[in-house]
């Protein structure tokens with residue numbers, strides 16, 4: 001069962017058009033909202049006139065931001081609807097609710113708003129200038145949690161500090177020193193399903209939300225926190241989700257749907273993002289500017305790292321704070337460095353606000369570190385893989401936040417590098433000139449990641465039995481496309497030694513009946529969800545054995561469960577079929593014992609601690625997955641265009657639970673990384689308005705532009721994880737942008753430190769423009 | 770008559786005849802989803818950019834967000850719900866050619882039309898057809914494998 005390419009449970013629904021996503025669930029009488037958004041990136045709102053909108057037939061209400069509480073996960077800095085001022089292009093200023101989407105849109109077009117534009121802030125470095133406009137004048141008075149440290153009267157929402165070892169010593173031991181800076185602007189997740197939510201409020205106060213989200217349980221909690229609703233009265237439903245990649249982890253439209261429903265006395269209201277809104281109004285992929293300084297001995301042992309990450313968190317901090325913290329946690333990349341100084345800042349700008357993006361701060365951070373590693377190798381005149389291997393993190397080393405690594409909590413990076421070396425024939429060639437115009441080159445990188453999640457985050461599972469002995473599985477992990485629900489079924493089938501077809505998976509989440517899973521993020525679905533499922537299975541097995549012990553007149557300890565039976569260990573001929581006891585057992589005379597078997601389990605990661613404010617010391621996650629990546633390109637020297645020929649990732653996954661699903665996760669993530677690095681960015685005008693909020697102008701990779709992909713695995717088990725499997729949903733992506741930039745830098749003969757790598761960008765770098 | 774005035778639109782969808790009262794300005798995608806409850810075709814961009822809304826009109830794939838329902842009068846429309854055991858569906862399942870599945874109906878309709886109309890499609894032709902659809906989850910490689918496997922089957926059964 002484990003390792004098999006089991007077809008995902010919802011596969012046939014998906015290829016027949018029967019799979020239902022949030023916005024597919026139309027209902028008679030449901031009202032529709034249209035968002036009125038800001039055309040400015042920074043402006044005061046003087047007046048809002050919506051009388052004309054209200055006169056449109058079918059328009060039932062216009063909701064504005066007046067009197068609403070501030071929201072935000074770590075720092076409450078965001079009005080759900082802008083009120084006194086707007087801070088990014090696309091920010092919601094009003095919601096128009098009407099009988100049909102068209103009427104709502106008509107109404108929205110008639111809402112008149114008088115703005116007074118303000119000077120804008122267009123990058124993290126600009127935001128740090130002494131004379132930069134302040135985006136949040138009241139930063140000092142915002143409510144926040146204990147581990148968030150805003151700096152009032154600046155544009156700094158939060159700073160994470162890592163202080164490890166002794167920098168003076170590190171620099172004095174360094175014979176070779178390099179410093180480099182990198183940068184990229186915000187971009188987008190571009191999930192094919194745009195974000196959407198419905199809300200309905202019942203007379204007894206019950207609030208029913210249906211949302212395309214990675215965080216149904218967080219929605220429940222936040223609506224309660226923000227608006228003082230009883231948490232038990234908020235019920236969130238999440239059907240299949242059409243792609244998340246981190247972009248559906250934040251809670252935004254759900255709040256708007258709730259407010260809109262409230263405005264029409266609890267009627268059901270649907271809020272659905274157009275593509276344009278989904279790209280800029282809802283949270284985006286974070287941008288970053290960074291400087292990395294590395295020092296090493298002549299033979300390449302890295303002694304010191306000084307790292308400054310300036311993240312473009314956009315107008316509001318929400319989940320960006322967490323992302324910038326996660327980048328700091330793994331700031332050095334997967335290398336042993338004793339002396340580390342890192343500041344990771346979450347900075348306000350007038351850009352759309354940021355959310356996690358697949359790999360949670362890591363592909364961003366890795367881009368900076370891995371560019372620096374290549375530059376260091378060049379200065380040393382050392383082989384690029386050799387330098388990485390020499391400094392590879394190993395059991396016995398400590399991480400930047402001083403977690404001591406062992407054989408279980410970190411994968412085997414040297415093995416990943418060795419395998420990569422073979423797969424890309426690194427030792428044969430690294431750069432060749434095919435002719436006067438064309439160069440081929442290979443770029444490499446390494447990466448690692450742990451999950452930075454709440455220390456008390458937990459996951460639960462319930463298994464119930466049917467009269468035929470088959471099993472229902474309920475878990476709070478959302479099916480966002482990663483196949484986690486199917487993998488959980490595999491884990492359950494393995495434990496109960498039964499056929500996967502006899503396991504019925506509940507796909508939809510209903511927070512009232514599905515046990516909580518913190519959030520479907522951070523590649524934690526199979527680790528935490530899997531442990532919960534194993535516990536639930538144990539619980540069910542105990543109950544099955546208890547009934548069977550009576551019926552079979554045998555001590556519980558002598559019984560085993562499997563193959564649809566409970567049987568006596570040393571004589572399997574003595575058994576009772578599970579179906580005969582799944583609902584309790586009925587004796588021939590009519591007496592009955594037991595009842596439906598209901599197994600329950602939960603799991604919380606152990607021994608996690610928050611980071612220390614001054615030094616960053618702490619244990620943010622349970623294990624580190626390590627990877628090695630390579631990208632091979634063909635570069636045209638005349639016009640700076642290039643083709644990506646091959647991309648390779650070797651990931652230490654611990655164990656592969658579903659082979660094809662795992663490969664799909666890795667190469668899907670690689671594809672996203674290549675798309676991001678080669679062509680994805682928001683283009684801003686000088687007023688920080690987004691010029692390309694459409695797929696035709698934003699231009700992700702399309703069919704036919706994909707290179708050859710190779711994904712391979714190393715298996716160093718994580719002993720606490722189900723079957724030793726490490727998180728791997730994001731890891732194919734992390735080092736890919738850096739590997740592409742490294743390959744192109746080698747081909748073009750100039751350091752390329754800005755993303756995306758448009759040919760024009762390369763040409764500019766060559767010309768020093 | 771203004772674009773918002775309603776009219777009766779006779780449609781043939783998946784071999785069944787319907788009569789729909791809708792606005793003249795309503796797109797085929799809107800009518801399929803909101804009037805007929807055929808939600809397989811997805812609203813990915815409403816701008817012709819993503820292909821998630823692809824359906825067949827007289828066997829030709831079209832982006833249903835880009836045409837009006839009234840333009841489909843007299844034509845035969847096939848949506849993903851109208852495919853029954855098409856080889857491409859099984860191929861998508863077997864090759865893990867989707868993850869979240871949101872782009873899948875559009876991709877399948879487009880690929881289905883391709884393999885039916887051009888069973889000997891060459892690599893560049895496959896590319897030309899399928900570049901009109903966007904998938905964010907897979908690497909496209911899996912989709913390519915699925916399409917090629919059906920083409921290969923078609924070739925084999927012809928030989």
Ligand code: FES
Nearest residue numbers: 813814815820834
């Ligand atoms: S919705 Fe029609 S092409 Fe995107």
Ligand code: FES
Nearest residue numbers: 868869904905906
């Ligand atoms: S499978 Fe998710 S977009 Fe294609």
